[in-house]
Each structure stands twice: as C-alpha cells, then as structure tokens.
Amino acid sequence: MDESNRASSYLDEPANSRLFLVTSKSITEEIIREHFSTFGEIQDIWVVKDKHTKESKGVSFVKFSKSSQACTAMEEMHGRSLAEGTKPIKVFIAQARSSGSHRDVEDEELTRIFVMIPKSFTEEDLKETFKEHGDVEYAIIIRNKNTGESKGLGYVRFHKPSQAAKAIENCDKTFRAILAEPRTKNSSADNDYFSNPRLEHSGNDPGSSSYAFAHESSSFAPGGDTWSSDIITRCLMVSSRAAVTQEQIYGLFDLIPGMDFCEMQIDQYGFSKGQVVVRFNNLGSAVYAKEKLNGFEYPPGNRLSVSYIDDGEDRTSPVGKMAMQLVAAQMMSMVWNGPCGAQLMKTSAGYTAPPVSQKSRVQTDVALPSLKKLVSPDGTVKERLFVIFNPSPLPVDVLEDLFCRFGSLMEVYLVPGRNVGYIKYSDRNSAHDAIALLHGKVVNGVKMKVMLADPPKEESHKRQRTY
DNA sequence: CGACGGGACGC
DNA sequence: CGACGGGACGC
Numbered sequence: 001m002d003e004s005n006r007a008s009s010y011l012d013e014p015a016n017s018r019l020f021l022v023t024s025k026s027i028t029e030e031i032i033r034e035h036f037s038t039f040g041e042i043q044d045i046w047v048v049k050d051k052h053t054k055e056s057k058g059v060s061f062v063k064f065s066k067s068s069q070a071c072t073a074m075e076e077m078h079g080r081s082l083a084e085g086t087k088p089i090k091v092f093i094a095q096a097r098s099s100g101s102h103r104d105v106e107d108e109e110l111t112r113i114f115v116m117i118p119k120s121f122t123e124e125d126l127k128e129t130f131k132e133h134g135d136v137e138y139a140i141i142i143r144n145k146n147t148g149e150s151k152g153l154g155y156v157r158f159h160k161p162s163q164a165a166k167a168i169e170n171c172d173k174t175f176r177a178i179l180a181e182p183r184t185k186n187s188s189a190d191n192d193y194f195s196n197p198r199l200e201h202s203g204n205d206p207g208s209s210s211y212a213f214a215h216e217s218s219s220f221a222p223g224g225d226t227w228s229s230d231i232i233t234r235c236l237m238v239s240s241r242a243a244v245t246q247e248q249i250y251g252l253f254d255l256i257p258g259m260d261f262c263e264m265q266i267d268q269y270g271f272s273k274g275q276v277v278v279r280f281n282n283l284g285s286a287v288y289a290k291e292k293l294n295g296f297e298y299p300p301g302n303r304l305s306v307s308y309i310d311d312g313e314d315r316t317s318p319v320g321k322m323a324m325q326l327v328a329a330q331m332m333s334m335v336w337n338g339p340c341g342a343q344l345m346k347t348s349a350g351y352t353a354p355p356v357s358q359k360s361r362v363q364t365d366v367a368l369p370s371l372k373k374l375v376s377p378d379g380t381v382k383e384r385l386f387v388i389f390n391p392s393p394l395p396v397d398v399l400e401d402l403f404c405r406f407g408s409l410m411e412v413y414l415v416p417g418r419n420v421g422y423i424k425y426s427d428r429n430s431a432h433d434a435i436a437l438l439h440g441k442v443v444n445g446v447k448m449k450v451m452l453a454d455p456p457k458e459e460s461h462k463r464q465r466t467y
Numbered sequence: 468c469g470a471c472g473g474g475a476c477g478c
Numbered sequence: 479c480g481a482c483g484g485g486a487c488g489c
Binding site: 114116142389390418420453456 | 477
C-alpha cells in the first residue's frame with residue numbers, strides 16, 4: 001500500500017471512502033486495480049483470502065482517498081464483470097470497521113445531506129445552490145412548525161451517492177454539509193447539549209436548569225445591596241444521594257480559593273450518610289461555593305445540594321459581599337484555565353444565577369448602564385466586537401451581563417482555548433457604545449480590549465455567512 | 468499581542 | 479450468496 005497514506009487508510013477516513021466488493025474467487029488485486037484506479041487515488045486494496053489455502057474468498061476491500069471516488073467507482077462498476085467468464089461483481093460502500101455491521105450500506109443513506117444555511121434561504125435557493133454538485137431530487141428547509149420560520153437547516157437529496165459526496169467535499173464550508181442520518185430511526189440527534197442559558201431565561205419547572213437557584217432569590221434583596229435575614233456562614237453542608245468520597249468533594253470545592261476544611265460525615269457505625277461539611281476561611285468563598293455548586297451534577301446525574309450550616313459566627317452581610325467579589329475574579333480565572341475547572345464551568349453553566357444576583361457578579365470601577373434585554377440571536381448582525389481578555393476570559397454569563405447593557409445584544413461567543421471572544425449586536429450604536437465604555441477596562445480582575453471584529457474569513461466568494 | 472462554534476426531519 | 483490483513487505511530 002502507499003506508505004504516504006498508511007494512517008488514513010487504516011481507518012475509515014474519510015467516511016464512506018472504502019468499497020466492499022463481492023467477486024469471483026479468481027479476481028486478483030491486480031485485476032481490481034486495473035478497473036478501479038481510474039476513479040481516484042487508491043490507498044489500499046485487500047483481497048480477503050483463506051488463511052490456510054490462500055484462496056480468495058471472493059471478497060475484497062478497496063480504499064480510496066475520497067468518498068466521492070469510492071461512490072463513483074461503486075456506481076460505475078457494480079454489476080460489471082472484471083474478467084472473461086467471471087460473474088458480475090457487487091460493489092458497496094463498506095461498513096466502517098468500527099461499526100461491526102455487515103449490512104449493505106444503501107444508497108438511501110448516501111444521497112441525502114444535511115446543511116446549515118442562512119435563515120433567509122428558500123427551498124429554491126437551496127436547490128439552486130447545490131445543483132452544481134449533482135442532480136438534486138429535492139431540497140427542504142427545516143422550519144418552526146408554528147411560525148414557519150426557517151431554523152437555518154436543510155436537507156438536500158441527490159440522485160446518486162457520488163453527487164452527495166461531491167457536495168459534501170466541495171461545497172462552501174460555511175454550509176457544514178454532512179451526510180444526513182436516515183430519518184426512519186427516530187432522530188436520536190434531537191438532543192440539546194449546546195444550548196446556552198440566556199439572561200431572559202426564566203424557566204421554573206423542577207429539574208430544569210434554573211431549579212437549583214429558584215429558592216435563592218430570597219437570599220438577596222431584589223435590586224438592593226443588602227442581604228436578607230437568611231443566615232450566611234463560612235460553613236457548608238454538601239449532601240449527595242449517590243455515593244461520593246471526601247476526596248471527590250474536596251477536589252470540587254477546592255476549585256474555590258479559601259477552603260480550609262472538608263470532612264465526610266459518618267454515623268456512629270462508621271458509615272457515610274452522603275454528607276460532607278466544607279468550611280471556607282472567608283464568607284465570600286462560601287457564598288460563591290454555594291452559588292456555583294448547589295444543584296451541580298456530580299457525578300453526572302447526581303445533583304449535589306449545598307446549604308449553609310451554622311458555625312456560630314459571621315452573620316453580617318457587607319463583609320460577605322465584599323469577600324465574594326474579591327474571590328470571584330480568582331475563581332473565574334481558575335475555573336476557566338484548569339481542565340477540571342473547564343468541565344465544571346461547562347456543566348454548571350446551566351445553573352447560572354438568575355438576574356437577582358447579577359449585581360454582585362460584575363465587579364468593576366466602570367459606571368455601567370442598566371441591564372437590557374437580549375434580542376433574538378437569529379436576527380441580522382449589524383456589528384460584531386472582538387474582545388481580548390487578560391489574563392483569561394470572563395464567563396459567558398458575566399459577559400452577557402456586561403455587554404447587554406448597551407442594548408441589542410444578540411450573542412456572546414468565546415473562542416475555545418483562547419483568550420478572545422466575539423460579541424454580536426443587532427444595532428451598530430450598541431456595539432460602538434460598548435467599545436467606548438469598556439475598551440481597556442478591568443472587570444472582575446480581567447482586563448479587556450474591546451474593538452470591532454474583522455469580518456469572518458471567507459472560504460469562497462460564492463456564499464455569504466449567516467452573520 | 469489576539470481571530471471564528473453551532474446541527475435533525477410530522478405518518 | 480458475501481465482511482476485516484499486514485504493518486506499526488513515536489511519548
């Protein structure tokens with residue numbers, strides 16, 4: 001085989017680039033190569049033989065470098081005889097080695113693609129766009145069933161697998177074209193892992209992401225600076241239904257600076273009751289720990305409960321708030337940078353505190369305008385900001401809190417693994433106001449450069465991005 | 468200096 | 479009917 005592509009031919013990559021052939025046992029690798037090399041770069045041919053007799057079992061695999069090459073070869077060669085007196089061959093796209101299935105891959109699974117498109121696209125636009133890659137049987141757009149509004153997603157069905165493969169390989173990358181999952185097996189892809197909590201979100205159903213903080217509204221005087229009369233202490237009780245170790249809880253709460261005590265509670269027989277006492281050396285850290293970790297799923301599926309327990313001191317409010325603000329910046333930085341912390345942040349994002357506590361999560365000398373509602377992220381982006389954070393990015397919820405104050409905020413996006421992000425506005429003035437007020441400023445201990453974003457790089461001049 | 472994710476269909 | 483080898487990445 002070609003040593004230049006050993007790695008890529010070893011796996012089924014790209015997808016659907018390997019053929020499964022059924023032939024007469026007399027058909028050799030050389031004969032196969034003669035007939036198939038015209039369709040593209042062959043990375044590997046393997047004629048399956050009996051281990052002992054070395055006789056062909058009439059089964060072969062042909063690995064191409066591209067799916068479109070394999071599909072074209074399949075379409076052209078299926079049913080043809082490769083040598084005098086030999087039976088017509090069968091040609092299929094091979095099942096991925098990892099799939100374990102030996103079922104024939106059907107054209108049905110290879111001819112429909114799934115694409116992301118501008119919301120303004122019609123079915124006709126979609127069909128027109130993709131017909132350059134092959135015969136389009138139909139193009140449909142996924143719409144909201146009530147409003148008829150496009151979801152910015154569509155399907156395109158081609159007549160041949162090679163056409164769908166070419167569309168995926170060659171269409172503008174902003175379409176993010178992939179093969180569509182066959183529809184019959186009731187959409188296992190309808191999950192929603194990527195949804196971000198937004199400021200206007202106010203779901204209150206138990207079990208929803210906001211449940212964990214629903215009761216905390218009473219801990220704050222709405223819009224004010226003082227605590228209610230609920231006790232606040234440096235000492236927390238962590239309760240878990242599932243078995244957890246003291247070390248696990250220690251690791252979790254140690255993400256927050258200032259923990260000085262973590263002890264699993266055991267009964268008189270020495271058994272754990274699923275309760276761990278955690279104490280911090282300052283009120284702010286304790287408040288922060290409760291806010292971030294109450295309701296946190298750890299391990300996944302097990303919702304931790306965190307509440308204050310009386311330690312006989314530290315009941316006053318202003319101190320707690322000051323301490324919390326100080327510890328917030330450190331917490332954010334740590335959580336964002338550490339691998340464990342990143343996971344915590346990602347998962348706990350669903351437990352972002354409701355607007356009542358916003359005042360305390362943004363700490364800055366800047367005189368900020370009041371909170372404004374976010375606008376739909378699906379509208380037209382009029383201006384985009386590019387923000388650089390030093391030393392590390394602020395969390396998305398803090399950024400929404402901050403950048404919504406100029407109005408028309410659509411979306412905050414942080415580039416993974418980098419200290420930069422983008423802010424989308426549906427109104428130019430909002431973006432410019434944000435630059436004027438926030439460029440060069442420090443928020444929660446993080447210095448920001450706020451400027452207009454360059455336009456996204458275009459892979460092609462044929463199509464526009466949706467923003 | 469410091470730059471680009473996301474995603475599923477009425478039988 | 480007709481489904482998975484040989485070789486070996488490089489901390």
